[in-house]
Amino acid sequence: MTFSISRRRFATLAAGGAVAAALPLRFAHAAEFSFKVGTNVPENHPLNVHLRKASAQLAEATSGQFDLQIFPNNQLGADSDMLSQLRSGALECFLNSGVNVLSTMIPSAAISGVGFAFKDYGQLWNAMDGKLGAHLRGQITKGGLVVMDKIWDNGFRYVTNSVRPITTPDDLKGLKIRVPVSALWLSLFKSLGAAPTGLNFAEVYSALQTHVVDGQENPPAIISAAKLYEVQKYCSVTNHMWDGWWFLINRRAWSQLPPALQEKVATIVNANCMAEREDVAKQNIALRKDLAAAGLIFNDVNTEPFRQTLSKAGFYTEWRGKFGEEAWALLEESTGKLA
Numbered sequence: 215m216t217f218s219i220s221r222r223r224f225a226t227l228a229a230g231g232a233v234a235a236a237l238p239l240r241f242a243h244a245a246e247f248s249f250k251v252g253t254n255v256p257e258n259h260p261l262n263v264h265l266r267k268a269s270a271q272l273a274e275a276t277s278g279q280f281d282l283q284i285f286p287n288n289q290l291g292a293d294s295d296m297l298s299q300l301r302s303g304a305l306e307c308f309l310n311s312g313v314n315v316l317s318t319m320i321p322s323a324a325i326s327g328v329g330f331a332f333k334d335y336g337q338l339w340n341a342m343d344g345k346l347g348a349h350l351r352g353q354i355t356k357g358g359l360v361v362m363d364k365i366w367d368n369g370f371r372y373v374t375n376s377v378r379p380i381t382t383p384d385d386l387k388g389l390k391i392r393v394p395v396s397a398l399w400l401s402l403f404k405s406l407g408a409a410p411t412g413l414n415f416a417e418v419y420s421a422l423q424t425h426v427v428d429g430q431e432n433p434p435a436i437i438s439a440a441k442l443y444e445v446q447k448y449c450s451v452t453n454h455m456w457d458g459w460w461f462l463i464n465r466r467a468w469s470q471l472p473p474a475l476q477e478k479v480a481t482i483v484n485a486n487c488m489a490e491r492e493d494v495a496k497q498n499i500a501l502r503k504d505l506a507a508a509g510l511i512f513n514d515v516n517t518e519p520f521r522q523t524l525s526k527a528g529f530y531t532e533w534r535g536k537f538g539e540e541a542w543a544l545l546e547e548s549t550g551k552l553a
């Protein structure tokens with residue numbers, strides 16, 4: 215084991231201890247309802263920062279009746295494990311996108327991850343807080359899960375790797391790159407000529423460190439929080455897709471909460487999601503300097519040739535067929551014509 219891994223383990227254990235003490239002491243009685251929530255990113259990512267705020271506010275607003283216990287950084291297992299736990303009820307809440315492992319269960323929820331679809335956050339929030347988001351939540355609900363209205367921001371994604379800067383689609387040729395466990399993600403990078411492998415995020419740092427893969431793709435907040443700059447050299451601002459986390463809840467667990475409590479939970483969770491979006495927006499700007507100072511070599515990217523490569527490879531036609539005309543029309547209502 216390297217120093218880096220044992221230090222990461224230690225941080226995980228220390229974080230677990232801090233979380234257990236989340237319920238303020240004045241609510242010393244056991245909570246009537248105790249929900250665990252699992253996430254796949256480190257303790258200090260804005261996702262967990264704002265979930266902790268939601269947890270404290272919920273304890274306060276319910277006088278300790280409802281306890282939200284946060285388990286960040288894959289403490290409960292990798293995404294695939296947490297999804298199984300969520301479905302069985304062993305885990306009450308889980309943050310995952312429709313494009314990540316959730317897409318193995320509900321393929322139609324992945325449409326927000328189509329490559330180069332959203333041009334900026336304006337277009338994106340308009341879609342996800344509007345008709346497209348409502349459509350996606352409908353798919354997730356049909357799949358048997360409860361989902362909160364607001365999607366938490368992960369971000370527009372950049373490609374990092376240890377071989378060369380990515381400035382044209384040719385630079386991706388044959389690149390061994392990790393993507394999440396998802397048909398859409400694999401298809402996107404295959405269509406761009408790369409050699410993608412689907413891995414859970416829990417395995418990314420060590421896969422990069424041991425050169426099982428040469429690269430990965432994630433937004434700056436994750437590259438920073440998960441210290442991926444320690445094991446990567448180049449960071450190319452490809453913005454090839456956006457992704458976020460739905461706040462998913464096991465249906466049986468949710469139905470046990472009285473309606474007034476359900477409303478409090480939803481209001482507080484969604485309000486903290488909006489604060490998380492603001493924090494990520496700030497990090498998107500601030501982190502470029504910090505990550506460059508930590509040794510990552512940045513380059514900007516003209517995305518047009520990448521879009522053209524996808525079009526020529528039949529990517530848009532294929533996924534339009536898979537998602538169907540109705541869903542595709544909702545997507546293009548926000549993004550403009552894609553295919």
Ligand code: X2X
Pocket residue numbers: 254255311314368394414415431432436457
């Ligand atoms: O698995 C990833 O790369 C991550 C953390 O960005 C997602 O959850 C999609």
